[in-house]
Amino acid sequence: MNLYEHIKKEDKEVFDSIEGEQKRQKEGLELIPSENYTSAAVMEAMGSILTNKYSEGYAKKRYYGGQEFIDQIELLAIERAKKLFGVPHANVQPYSGSPANLAVYLATCNPGDTVMGLNLPDGGHLTHGWKVSATAMFYKSVPYHVSEDGRVDIDEIWQLAKEHKPKLIWTGATAYPFVYEYEKFAEIADAVGAFLAADIAHVAGLVVAGAHPSPVAHAHIVSTTTHKTLRGPRGGMIMATAKGLAKDAELGQKIDKAVFPGLQGGPHDHQTAAIAIALKEAATPEFAAYGKQIVANAKALAETLKKNGLKLVANGTENHLLLVDLVPVFGPGGGIFASEALEAAHMTVNKNTIPKDPSSPFYPSGIRLGTPALTTRGMKESDMKKVGEWIARGVHAVASYKLPEAKEARGPYIEKFKADLAANAEIKTIREEVRAFSKTFPLPEEE
């Protein structure tokens, strides 16, 4: 099937790149835990005529005419989100997860107010107050950290919250292999009168599948992306919980006003339709089984990696992702060797900091991997055993490299490493095995 015949006719350059990316997605193993493959129905909605429409405002209160069908779509997405997560209020207009989070600040804080979130090198997200993010420029950010064991340091959060009296506390992360302890965060937020926002961008699909606890009883606000484990289009949502409305009866309206007109203009109606479809899919028994399989696969992958000599942060995982501590293999800063070697072997992962990383966020000492995308392609625990063995072989194949301590020496050393990689026989062998294996698992659009 040629999905892109018009692009092919009109714009060969873009077509070639899309085709190259399609082949890459098909002939490799996608292990970045924030990525996934959407259904063909979600993809169709993203490419639909809905992209032609402008609809600033909210259903029945728009600034433009011609909204009969757009209103139906947005109201459907809202109703589905409310039902699926069990919340009284949902906004489905955020363009993505980061704008959704900025809207949460706008709804709950004044500029300069104090906020708390997990430090980025400890696994937190940029938008939880990391220093280069707008969220730390417009608000006073007090980051909290993880302890030696990799778990968030609840004692430190208590102490910081009492000292700084934040207006808003974030729970949730991007690189955290544990279940989130929402009750403990709720106790702290309630004690200091802060809003608690649970950012479930990574685990939303697990939450609806019953494979991860829900924050809804504990947090005032829940924000999420729609394109990670939830398996929808790129997008974001913000929900107010019953607890949130009990704290502030206007919270729903404040969130809506923050998204539009506070931050955004017209919503992306094609994206809203795709979100509605994804939410319908996420409410099925098949999706619940999918979410549970993601976690089972992550645990199986963790076991194989350990058996093959790799060290994991937390010695395993409680969710969909794993952090490999590569200090025993490469010394500090070796994430780049593993991620480049695996990419050359058609396995996509990302280099990532580990708790108390002895190196820096730019040259971190670990890699992060996850199972949501592979699970969508139909892989099970027995497949994870093969994938884990390829990963371990790929890492061990380049284990003799060490990041130079002198900063100027690093660039040339890595260039040399990449050149060596192209000639590495073991990497080439793994690549051929991975490619043949990957091709036997169709992408959703091909089914």
Ligand SMILES: *Cc1c(COP(=O)(O)O)cnc(C)c1O
């Ligand atoms: C991915 C992510 C986001 C941001 O999503 P974008 O769509 O990339 O803007 C926000 N918070 C967390 C915890 C995430 O993992």
